[in-house]
Amino acid sequence: xxxxxxxxAFYFVAVFVAITFNFIxxxxxxxxxxxxxxxxxxxxxxIETLEAYREMLGFVxxxxxxxxxxxxxxxxxxxxxxxxMMFPVPVTEVLGNTLPWTIFLAGFxxxxxxxxxxxxxxxxxxxxxxxxxxxxxxxxxxxxxMPQAVTxxxxxxxxxxTLKWFPLGFGANPDLDPGWNxxxxxxxxxxxxxxxxxxxxxxxATWIFTMRNAMVNVLGEDYxxxxxxxxxxxxxxxxxxxxxxxxxxxxxxxxxxLGFAVAGQVxxxxxxxxxxxxxxxxxxxxxxDYPLMQACFLLIVLCVLAANFLADVLxxxxxxxxxx
Amino acid sequence: MQTVRNLxxxxxxxxxxxPAGIIGATIVALILVACLAAPVLTDKQPNKRVARGHQPPSxxxxxxxxxxxxxxxxQILYGGRVSLMVAFSAxxxxxAIALTAGVSSGYFGGRTDEIMMAVTNVxxxxxxxxxxxxxxxxxxxxxxxxxxxxxxxTSWPWGARVMRSQTLALRNKEFVTAAEVMGxxxxxxxxxxxxxxxxxxxxxxxxxTSLYAIGAQAGLxxxxxxxxxxxxxxxxxYWAQSSAAFYVGAWWxxxxxxxxxxxxxxxxxxxxxxxxxxxxxxxxxxRYLATWKRLKAEIEAKRRQA
Numbered sequence: 001x002x003x004x005x006x007x008x009a010f011y012f013v014a015v016f017v018a019i020t021f022n023f024i025x026x027x028x029x030x031x032x033x034x035x036x037x038x039x040x041x042x043x044x045x046x047i048e049t050l051e052a053y054r055e056m057l058g059f060v061x062x063x064x065x066x067x068x069x070x071x072x073x074x075x076x077x078x079x080x081x082x083x084x085m086m087f088p089v090p091v092t093e094v095l096g097n098t099l100p101w102t103i104f105l106a107g108f109x110x111x112x113x114x115x116x117x118x119x120x121x122x123x124x125x126x127x128x129x130x131x132x133x134x135x136x137x138x139x140x141x142x143x144x145x146m147p148q149a150v151t152x153x154x155x156x157x158x159x160x161x162t163l164k165w166f167p168l169g170f171g172a173n174p175d176l177d178p179g180w181n182x183x184x185x186x187x188x189x190x191x192x193x194x195x196x197x198x199x200x201x202x203x204x205a206t207w208i209f210t211m212r213n214a215m216v217n218v219l220g221e222d223y224x225x226x227x228x229x230x231x232x233x234x235x236x237x238x239x240x241x242x243x244x245x246x247x248x249x250x251x252x253x254x255x256x257x258l259g260f261a262v263a264g265q266v267x268x269x270x271x272x273x274x275x276x277x278x279x280x281x282x283x284x285x286x287x288x289d290y291p292l293m294q295a296c297f298l299l300i301v302l303c304v305l306a307a308n309f310l311a312d313v314l315x316x317x318x319x320x321x322x323x324x
Numbered sequence: 325m326q327t328v329r330n331l332x333x334x335x336x337x338x339x340x341x342x343p344a345g346i347i348g349a350t351i352v353a354l355i356l357v358a359c360l361a362a363p364v365l366t367d368k369q370p371n372k373r374v375a376r377g378h379q380p381p382s383x384x385x386x387x388x389x390x391x392x393x394x395x396x397x398x399q400i401l402y403g404g405r406v407s408l409m410v411a412f413s414a415x416x417x418x419x420a421i422a423l424t425a426g427v428s429s430g431y432f433g434g435r436t437d438e439i440m441m442a443v444t445n446v447x448x449x450x451x452x453x454x455x456x457x458x459x460x461x462x463x464x465x466x467x468x469x470x471x472x473x474x475x476x477x478t479s480w481p482w483g484a485r486v487m488r489s490q491t492l493a494l495r496n497k498e499f500v501t502a503a504e505v506m507g508x509x510x511x512x513x514x515x516x517x518x519x520x521x522x523x524x525x526x527x528x529x530x531x532x533t534s535l536y537a538i539g540a541q542a543g544l545x546x547x548x549x550x551x552x553x554x555x556x557x558x559x560x561x562y563w564a565q566s567s568a569a570f571y572v573g574a575w576w577x578x579x580x581x582x583x584x585x586x587x588x589x590x591x592x593x594x595x596x597x598x599x600x601x602x603x604x605x606x607x608x609x610x611r612y613l614a615t616w617k618r619l620k621a622e623i624e625a626k627r628r629q630a
Contacts, residue, residue, distance in 0.1 A: 141597060143590075146589055157570060266543075267546070282547055294458070308449060
């Protein structure tokens with residue numbers, strides 16, 4: 001419990017740092033960001049909204065700490081104002097529409113990669129020096145080291161554009177009405193296959209290596225020798241003694257991987273024109289919509305922190321030493 | 325002379341029985357040399373119009389031409405200079421920061437350690453790419469030097485953690501205690517006793533960060549956050565994308581830079597794995613392990629017969 005509370009306090013600090021970062025950045029920009037916003041809105045924004053923005057971003061009269069408190073207040077109360085890109089839809093609503101797509105894509109791809117990667121890594125470490133151990137991790141690493149933008153572009157060109165197996169964009173067929181019926185869900189799945197496979201391809205190698213290397217390190221421990229000396233069966237040693245302990249570094253790696261998945265999302269969603277947060281952040285960058293951009297960043301940070309906390313809880317569940 | 329021979333012997337030992345390392349190093353070296361020798365390998369200029377737009381590969385234009393009629397092959401060679409320069413300088417900055425932060429917080433411990441690790445851990449949970457995108461967006465379209473700086477200044481936390489834990493392990497070794505008892509200064513202990521033992525980690529980190537920086541730079545520029553007038557592998561992808569090379573069938577326009585980025589990444593990754601296996605021999609696999617397994621099986625079979 002003490003461990004979880006410490007972690008929570010740490011994440012709390014991290015959120016603060018992210019908010020502060022967001023607060024400082026517009027202040028480092030040359031010129032007044034609110035004027036830049038007004039220019040970006042191209043006359044679609046009434047002057048009162050501009051004043052509201054000034055208040056929301058903390059550009060109020062007074063010393064810096066008053067401005068900072070004002071900004072904190074608008075973040076904590078989710079009062080993020082309308083998005084300039086899609087004026088007058090509120091930022092929170094724009095974000096709410098994109099978040100499920102990203103979580104769906106990143107969540108399933110990460111879970112699948114962890115499962116499959118650990119399985120291959122286990123197999124390789126069970127058969128040290130075998131064909132899988134000697135070639136699969138290396139070949140996979142070679143493929144996975146392609147930047148995600150490149151992998152996505154190649155897959156898009158071959159499978160969507162040339163072979164026409166998959167659609168050219170969107171999260172689902174835009175002609176269909178969203179709903180919980182088979183046609184719509186089928187369309188969502190069909191649109192998700194290519195982005196998901198790309199994501200898995202670039203993440204799988206990490207898990208193969210993490211699992212294999214963790215297993216190899218554990219197999220050298222004394223308690224494994226002891227278990228052998230007791231004459232336990234090879235399978236029992238591998239699964240109950242080795243894999244049980246090797247899984248811990250793997251869980252630690254989850255936190256790294258989630259940041260990676262979210263980052264990869266940006267390229268993959270851009271290339272496949274997928275309606276998630278990653279694409280939104282790029283759209284808001286090119287529209288110079290700073291409030292939306294910052295909200296996207298904050299949301300991504302929050303998601304990563306939440307996922308990190310889940311990994312911590314899992315860690316407590318898996319490692320009895322932390323449960324005291 | 326002696327040191328040169330030692331160095332050569334070490335290099336030979338590193339590559340012996342290490343096919344991943346050989347392949348990786350060959351790919352990286354070939355691309356590096358080709359980019360450095362760009363003026364010899366091509367007589368064209370990367371920013372000069374040499375043909376009509378989107379000409380397919382031919383004897384004259386080995387990799388075809390871009391939408392603006394520039395030679396893709398020449399752009400790859402000259403653009404590689406920029407991309408590799410960014411990758412290696414970002415990696416150098418990152419490695420230097422990680423080494424300084426990791427070793428000092430590991431060796432001095434106490435308050436220094438606590439503060440440094442708090443900063444490192446907070447930096448570590450931030451997803452890096454969104455952070456880079458926000459920074460680049462606020463700075464406007466950034467040139468290669470700024471990209472290298474941003475990448476270098478944001479990628480060090482993981483390395484610092486690794487260096488720190490390794491320094492902690494080394495600090496309690498007998499040879500460090502001996503040096504302390506002999507009255508060596510802290511600075512000398514760090515530079516003479518500890519850092520030489522971190523060399524394989526430093527090398528691994530440099531290669532790993534170069535790999536990351538190649539991808540991150542290409543990604544940022546592909547998204548249009550870089551300076552599009554500079555020729556690099558990333559901006560080549562950006563121009564291919566924005567001139568709709570996909571849809572008009574000009575596949576060479578993005579397949580060429582994509583492939584060279586992928587090859588460079590793959591080469592660096594293989595090199596990185598082999599450095600890992602040298603610093604932790606338990607992770608090794610390959611010919612020797614297979615031979616050992618076969619011999620063991622034979623011995624056991626004989627024992628069973630007897």
